[in-house]
Amino acid sequence: MRYVCLLCGWEYDEKKGCPEEGIAPGTKWEDLPKDFVCPLCGVGKNDFAQRDD
Numbered sequence: 001m002r003y004v005c006l007l008c009g010w011e012y013d014e015k016k017g018c019p020e021e022g023i024a025p026g027t028k029w030e031d032l033p034k035d036f037v038c039p040l041c042g043v044g045k046n047d048f049a050q051r052d053d
Contacts, residue, residue, distance in 0.1 A: 001050060001051070001052070002014070002050075003029055003049065003050055004048060004049055004051050007038070007041050007047055008038060008043075010041070012029065012048070014027065014029060018039065029048075029050075032045065
């Protein structure tokens with residue numbers, strides 16, 4: 001699954017993770033910390049939408 005920030009368009013791809021933020025590839029969205037924020041604009045998980053494509 002992929003999740004896109006509704007403010008800036010940055011995408012979190014579960015397959016890739018976010019190594020630059022210390023998040024290993026394969027980390028599921030629901031397993032991210034509750035205080036995870038977009039690395040580009042700083043909004044929280046509530047401001048992301050799931051992408052199925």
